[in-house]
Amino acid sequence: MNKYLRKSLYLLLLLLPTASPVQAQTIEMAQSQIDELAKIETDSLASYADSYTYDEEYFAENEPATIYYPKNLEGKVPAVIVVHGFNCKQKFLQKIPQHLSSHGFICITYTALDQKRPFQWPPGLMAAYEILRGESMRPDSPIYDHVDLDAVALVGHSMGGAGVLHTAMMPYPNGLRGKIKTVVGLNPYNGGPLMAEVGGGANDSLGDDLSHLDIPTMIVTGSYDIVAFPWKSFAFYNSLGGSAKHAFLSIDRMDHADWYFIPSEPKYPILRAILYSWLRAYLADDSEYRDYFVDRPGSSFDKYLKPLLSNTSNPLTRGGEPFPPYVLSEEEDPFGTTN
Numbered sequence: 201m202n203k204y205l206r207k208s209l210y211l212l213l214l215l216l217p218t219a220s221p222v223q224a225q226t227i228e229m230a231q232s233q234i235d236e237l238a239k240i241e242t243d244s245l246a247s248y249a250d251s252y253t254y255d256e257e258y259f260a261e262n263e264p265a266t267i268y269y270p271k272n273l274e275g276k277v278p279a280v281i282v283v284h285g286f287n288c289k290q291k292f293l294q295k296i297p298q299h300l301s302s303h304g305f306i307c308i309t310y311t312a313l314d315q316k317r318p319f320q321w322p323p324g325l326m327a328a329y330e331i332l333r334g335e336s337m338r339p340d341s342p343i344y345d346h347v348d349l350d351a352v353a354l355v356g357h358s359m360g361g362a363g364v365l366h367t368a369m370m371p372y373p374n375g376l377r378g379k380i381k382t383v384v385g386l387n388p389y390n391g392g393p394l395m396a397e398v399g400g401g402a403n404d405s406l407g408d409d410l411s412h413l414d415i416p417t418m419i420v421t422g423s424y425d426i427v428a429f430p431w432k433s434f435a436f437y438n439s440l441g442g443s444a445k446h447a448f449l450s451i452d453r454m455d456h457a458d459w460y461f462i463p464s465e466p467k468y469p470i471l472r473a474i475l476y477s478w479l480r481a482y483l484a485d486d487s488e489y490r491d492y493f494v495d496r497p498g499s500s501f502d503k504y505l506k507p508l509l510s511n512t513s514n515p516l517t518r519g520g521e522p523f524p525p526y527v528l529s530e531e532e533d534p535f536g537t538t539n
Contacts, residue, residue: 430520
């Protein structure tokens with residue numbers, strides 16, 4: 201190699217951003233805690249899918265919803281409805297309900313029949329809610345009398361993410377407002393590149409106005425998402441009103457589906473840990489986990505989540521709009537100070 205070229209490459213390498221030893225240690229500590237939170241205790245959960253969990257009008261043909269639940273259920277426990285995105289199936293998200301159910305939640309997930317536009321999601325989510333409610337009252341059901349219907353959450357990815365946000369806001373019986381305690385949009389679709397909008401529209405029917413959504417709401421995106429652009433997902437957050445807890449988190453260099461189709465991808469545990477912590481805090485009312493969403497020096501958020509967030513955008517999204525690595529609305533934190 202020409203010595204001048206070699207010298208130029210060496211100087212270029214020096215200019216590339218690298219993590220300092222302190223930063224590397226901080227990230228390693230954060231990842232260790234994330235891995236602990238994201239563990240799936242497979243021996244602690246069970247599941248079933250049968251004719252009682254099928255709705256032919258809204259679920260894919262001959263594919264009933266799957267209900268995951270903790271073994272040795274005692275009393276009533278919180279429940280979570282989990283739904284996928286455009287052109288997908290429930291199996292792509294199964295590690296999320298498996299993880300949550302292995303740690304005390306009842307979950308239902310299904311494959312949507314109609315899944316080409318965001319406005320098609322609310323009816324399927326309502327059908328899943330009715331199945332969950334029905335199974336909690338059916339004496340032969342494994343979850344009979346174990347569902348806390350006052351503690352139900354919606355979680356959706358991509359178009360399903362836009363769907364759950366709007367379904368939680370829309371009044372019953374057109375939506376589930378008043379039935380849902382908290383909602384989480386994962387990479388919620390709000391329009392994207394031309395190819396995505398040709399296939400799935402631009403979310404112009406539902407829009408991104410969530411000003412009437414008055415429950416704890418979290419939006420998680422990936423800074424490298426090139427399908428549901430992070431700044432478009434952030435528009436959902438910006439429209440939120442009211443005094444309920446809100447959070448926007450952008451996972452460093454996570455794409456739209458790199459955790460979704462490849463469960464071994466290292467971003468998947470990060471997302472599961474964030475989701476689990478949020479649901480423990482704002483669905484199960486475990487005040488200890490609220491510390492993961494308080495931006496205060498020494499908080500669990502500061503130590504374990506913040507190092508894994510960024511607004512480093514994908515080089516492929518030239519001309520994109522700025523978005524923050526995170527935003528957390530203020531609330532009374534569990535240690536007595538306002539954050």
